[in-house]
Amino acid sequence: MSGPEPAASFARRAARGEVSIEESVAKTLEECEKTDSRLACFNTICGEPALSRARALDGLAKEGKAAGRLFGVPVSVKDNICTKGVRTTAGSAIISDYVPPMSATAVERIEAEGGIVVGKTAMDEFGFGGFCVNVGKGFRVPRNPLDEKRVTGGSSGGCGAVTAALAAAGIPHASLAESTGGSITSPACFCGVVGITPTYGRVSRWGLIDFASSLDKIGSIGANVEDAALLLEAAQGADARDMTSRPEPAGPLADAARGLGKRFRLGVPKEFFEGVDPRVSDLVWGAVKKLEAEGSEVGEVSLPTAKYAVPAYYLIAVSEASTNLARFNGTRFGLQREPEQAFGEYFSEIRAEGFGDEAKRRVILGTFARMAGYRGKYYLRAMKVRTRIIAEFARAFEKYDALVAPSMPILPPTFEEVSGLAPHEAYALDLCTTPPNIAGIPHASVPAGMAGGLPAGAQVMCAHLQERRVVEVASALEAVSK
Amino acid sequence: MKAMIGLETHVQLRTATKLFCGCTTVSREPNDNVCPICMGYPGSKPALNRKAVELGTQIALALNCRVAPEMWFSRKSYFYPDLPKGFQITQYEVPLASGGLAEPVLCGKKAGIRIRRVHVEEDPAKLEHEGDIMTAARSLVDYSRSGIPLCEIVTEPDFESPAQAREYLEWLLSLLAYLEVIDPRAEGVMRSDANISLDGGERVEIKNITGTLMVEQALKSELNRQIGFANLGKKVARETRLFDGATGRTVTLRKKEEEEDYGYIFEPDLPIVGMDAIAEGVGKAMREMPEVALARVERLGVPRGLAHAVVYTPGMLAYFDECSGGYGKPDELARWLANDFLKCMHWNGLEVRDSPKPELIVELLGMIDSGEINERAAKDVIKEMFAKGKGAREVMGARAAGKGESEGEVISGVIRDNGKAVSDFKAGNARALQFLIGEVMKKSKARIDPKRAREMLVKQLNAGPG
Numbered sequence: 001m002s003g004p005e006p007a008a009s010f011a012r013r014a015a016r017g018e019v020s021i022e023e024s025v026a027k028t029l030e031e032c033e034k035t036d037s038r039l040a041c042f043n044t045i046c047g048e049p050a051l052s053r054a055r056a057l058d059g060l061a062k063e064g065k066a067a068g069r070l071f072g073v074p075v076s077v078k079d080n081i082c083t084k085g086v087r088t089t090a091g092s093a094i095i096s097d098y099v100p101p102m103s104a105t106a107v108e109r110i111e112a113e114g115g116i117v118v119g120k121t122a123m124d125e126f127g128f129g130g131f132c133v134n135v136g137k138g139f140r141v142p143r144n145p146l147d148e149k150r151v152t153g154g155s156s157g158g159c160g161a162v163t164a165a166l167a168a169a170g171i172p173h174a175s176l177a178e179s180t181g182g183s184i185t186s187p188a189c190f191c192g193v194v195g196i197t198p199t200y201g202r203v204s205r206w207g208l209i210d211f212a213s214s215l216d217k218i219g220s221i222g223a224n225v226e227d228a229a230l231l232l233e234a235a236q237g238a239d240a241r242d243m244t245s246r247p248e249p250a251g252p253l254a255d256a257a258r259g260l261g262k263r264f265r266l267g268v269p270k271e272f273f274e275g276v277d278p279r280v281s282d283l284v285w286g287a288v289k290k291l292e293a294e295g296s297e298v299g300e301v302s303l304p305t306a307k308y309a310v311p312a313y314y315l316i317a318v319s320e321a322s323t324n325l326a327r328f329n330g331t332r333f334g335l336q337r338e339p340e341q342a343f344g345e346y347f348s349e350i351r352a353e354g355f356g357d358e359a360k361r362r363v364i365l366g367t368f369a370r371m372a373g374y375r376g377k378y379y380l381r382a383m384k385v386r387t388r389i390i391a392e393f394a395r396a397f398e399k400y401d402a403l404v405a406p407s408m409p410i411l412p413p414t415f416e417e418v419s420g421l422a423p424h425e426a427y428a429l430d431l432c433t434t435p436p437n438i439a440g441i442p443h444a445s446v447p448a449g450m451a452g453g454l455p456a457g458a459q460v461m462c463a464h465l466q467e468r469r470v471v472e473v474a475s476a477l478e479a480v481s482k
Numbered sequence: 483m484k485a486m487i488g489l490e491t492h493v494q495l496r497t498a499t500k501l502f503c504g505c506t507t508v509s510r511e512p513n514d515n516v517c518p519i520c521m522g523y524p525g526s527k528p529a530l531n532r533k534a535v536e537l538g539t540q541i542a543l544a545l546n547c548r549v550a551p552e553m554w555f556s557r558k559s560y561f562y563p564d565l566p567k568g569f570q571i572t573q574y575e576v577p578l579a580s581g582g583l584a585e586p587v588l589c590g591k592k593a594g595i596r597i598r599r600v601h602v603e604e605d606p607a608k609l610e611h612e613g614d615i616m617t618a619a620r621s622l623v624d625y626s627r628s629g630i631p632l633c634e635i636v637t638e639p640d641f642e643s644p645a646q647a648r649e650y651l652e653w654l655l656s657l658l659a660y661l662e663v664i665d666p667r668a669e670g671v672m673r674s675d676a677n678i679s680l681d682g683g684e685r686v687e688i689k690n691i692t693g694t695l696m697v698e699q700a701l702k703s704e705l706n707r708q709i710g711f712a713n714l715g716k717k718v719a720r721e722t723r724l725f726d727g728a729t730g731r732t733v734t735l736r737k738k739e740e741e742e743d744y745g746y747i748f749e750p751d752l753p754i755v756g757m758d759a760i761a762e763g764v765g766k767a768m769r770e771m772p773e774v775a776l777a778r779v780e781r782l783g784v785p786r787g788l789a790h791a792v793v794y795t796p797g798m799l800a801y802f803d804e805c806s807g808g809y810g811k812p813d814e815l816a817r818w819l820a821n822d823f824l825k826c827m828h829w830n831g832l833e834v835r836d837s838p839k840p841e842l843i844v845e846l847l848g849m850i851d852s853g854e855i856n857e858r859a860a861k862d863v864i865k866e867m868f869a870k871g872k873g874a875r876e877v878m879g880a881r882a883a884g885k886g887e888s889e890g891e892v893i894s895g896v897i898r899d900n901g902k903a904v905s906d907f908k909a910g911n912a913r914a915l916q917f918l919i920g921e922v923m924k925k926s927k928a929r930i931d932p933k934r935a936r937e938m939l940v941k942q943l944n945a946g947p948g
Contacts, residue, residue, distance in 0.1 A: 327568045332522065
């Protein structure tokens with residue numbers, strides 16, 4: 001597979017008027033429809049708005065006024081990221097008709113760079129899942145383009161599937177995804193594409209429908225490291241509308257994907273390999289060894305607190321989620337009915353009907369974890385564990401430029417395998433993704449090779465705000481894994 | 483039996499915009515100042531209004547609290563139709579300030595009321611029931627209130643009587659009005675929850691009492707209820723009650739075991755706020771406390787009643803101080819400010835800062851002192867100064883021009899028209915001068931002060947021919 005033209009080069013040609021953006025978008029939309037009927041990866045395809053925007057951009061190119069890093073590039077957007085005037089559902093029946101009055105800052109910035117939103121992608125309801133099988137009531141479960149019997153990974157499953165499918169069709173495209181505890185890495189890994197999750201706060205969350213506000217990060221999925229880096233580069237930066245956004249200047253990233261031949265100090269955290277499918281660990285170690293052969297230093301490192309990342313992550317995530325979802329009660333947001341009973345019963349009825357099982361499970365767990373008498377034991381203790389994990393990573397980064405580990409501990413599972421998992425078994429599969437997510441450090445998942453026709457992913461983790469370093473190491477891994 | 487009473491008081495902070503969005507705090511009709519943030523739209527995020535934090539800090543410092551080096555916001559979760567996000571952003575573990583002491587004079591005695599904490603939070607929306615809350619067919623939500631910044635001031639149970647509690651609230655209200663951190667005229671500017679117990683007994687909380695007088699009534703009624711229980715040897719149950727102003731009684735709202743669990747978590751959409759720089763800035767700009775100012779103004783020879791008006795009328799103390807720089811009679815100044823000035827201000831719906839500039843008032847008072855204008859005329863002139871925003875001389879010039887006669891012309895006219903009186907005066911008849919002064923007063927419609935009229939008449943008669 002030669003892969004499509006890099007998005008950056010397509011954007012340059014489009015800006016020079018060398019391609020018809022309208023034709024390209026029409027072709028992309030056609031492919032999106034085809035892919036969607038096969039893989040169920042879109043919640044909404046934005047046909048007409050995308051085409052009229054394409055025509056407007058063609059006009060600009062003709063007048064010589066075209067500019068933007070993503071000029072004419074089709075972009076798909078996870079369905080929990082608001083798009084003004086376009087239905088944004090977060091994959092949930094309870095707000096399946098929400099048309100936001102504003103776009104997310106990330107979407108505005110991508111559009112300002114000439115990107116064209118072509119559709120809103122399928123996801124686990126509110127991001128509550130690692131396989132994209134926990135979609136809301138009435139939503140379709142997306143399938144993996146590499147093997148339709150297998151899951152896409154989640155929760156940004158639609159982003160992973162669309163990116164892989166359009167890349168296979170030779171269409172330039174990138175996808176705006178979001179991760180709370182691994183929702184970018186998991187689908188990127190299982191669909192054999194690249195996902196970058198930036199530092200917490202690097203991309204504004206204004207316009208993101210919250211799952212767990214202290215953990216949610218908008219990031220990117222692309223056919224290759226450069227495309228993913230380019231989309232992130234366009235979306236990142238401080239924003240007064242999100243007070244948790246990072247004020248530090250955000251520099252270019254995509255060019256870091258082209259400067260190969262660098263040597264790195266790489267740490268391999270041994271705890272991330274415990275219980276991992278040996279086919280996955282072999283491929284990840286293989287890639288690391290190749291970088292060592294090219295001159296990088298490799299050392300084993302221990303992050304003993306990392307094993308508490310899964311429970312700490314889940315406690316914080318569900319505590320916050322249970323408050324973020326409280327607004328969906330049928331007053332202004334949530335299904336609308338004529339209330340016939342006391343408001344408490346009305347709220348319960350709306351929520352019982354509107355939320356799926358996993359959403360209910362997490363609301364109940366989260367409400368419990370922050371109840372008086374338990375919050376000290378669960379919520380507050382989890383917050384302390386998070387602080388310890390951050391400190392532990394910081395110590396590792398004194399010695400290493402980056403840590404490399406498996407992205408997911410398994411190869412993409414079948415729907416049948418996933419349906420046999422108890423919730424806690426499913427949560428346990430987040431062992432590699434929860435540590436960088438709970439610490440808020442930037443990380444990427446890149447394909448590390450195939451085992452039996454199925455992709456394994458390598459995860460690159462760097463210190464806070466070192467997105468550029470993530471891109472450098474990820475490209476090096478991408479190059480040796482091809 | 484000793485009563486122990488504590489108060490949790492919410493006041494509305496005087497800011498131009500809401501606590502977490504850019505909507506104005508002024509509402510003329512329901513839902514006229516709302517946006518995705520204060521309506522809790524999915525995807526919106528709060529952005530903290532720094533002014534509200536500064537005003538809260540001012541209150542904390544005025545109550546001698548320790549301002550936290552860093553403060554956090556928290557989410558208080560409960561389901562109610564007036565709560566757009568399903569939680570209220572408030573402060574829990576780490577409030578803005580704690581450990582303060584208020585020392586007002588209560589019931590004739592200087593008290594020491596410990597302040598447990600001061601924090602800022604957002605107000606929920608307002609429900610409008612079509613009729614009675616229990617029987618209304620519909621309830622409507624007005625989100626104009628949603629996100630209005632509040633400051634909560636919590637005391638230790640240091641009050642011994644309902645009267646003390648009321649006097650403390652009155653004191654607090656005037657202190658906050660003096661600091662200009664609240665608008666005392668705003669609707670529902672102050673609401674309190676009161677808790678009360680008799681020694682050894684369980685604590686009862688009375689929720690959401692408006693104003694100051696109602697607090698005293700509610701506490702009196704609850705105190706009587708508890709004393710009645712004690713006399714019968716019954717135990718008071720720990721519970722939350724509501725005060726019904728119509729019956730004058732408190733009624734059970736919920737029992738202890740029905741108390742809500744708010745499931746507090748840290749507000750993850752807002753950063754930790756470093757308070758050192760804010761506290762330092764506010765501390766430096768902090769004005770003298772009103773009791774200190776009152777003593778200072780009284781020492782200048784201003785009677786207590788006038789001094790009180792000068793100090794507690796928002797903005798007037800600074801105005802008084804500025805005028806004092808150019809005018810040497812503080813008691814006279816205070817008398818004018820507390821009476822005619824204040825009346826004109828209210829009449830024109832103005833505040834001190836929109837009133838005529840201090841130098842113009844100094845000029846007017848100087849003109850009275852020099853006899854250029856008499857007090858009665860000055861009372862009219864100050865009205866026009868407010869209405870037209872002009873100085874006294876300008877106002878008087880315009881009036882004289884309107885009548886076509888200057889002071890001098892009036893005097894000359896009187897001398898010309900009263901030949902007999904003039905010759906009587908020249909012959910040494912002092913009563914003739916009195917008559918002429920009367921004529922001047924009549925012709926000038928008392929615009930010319932008698933003292934001034936005398937001076938000008940004598941001058942012209944002595945200088946005149948013959």
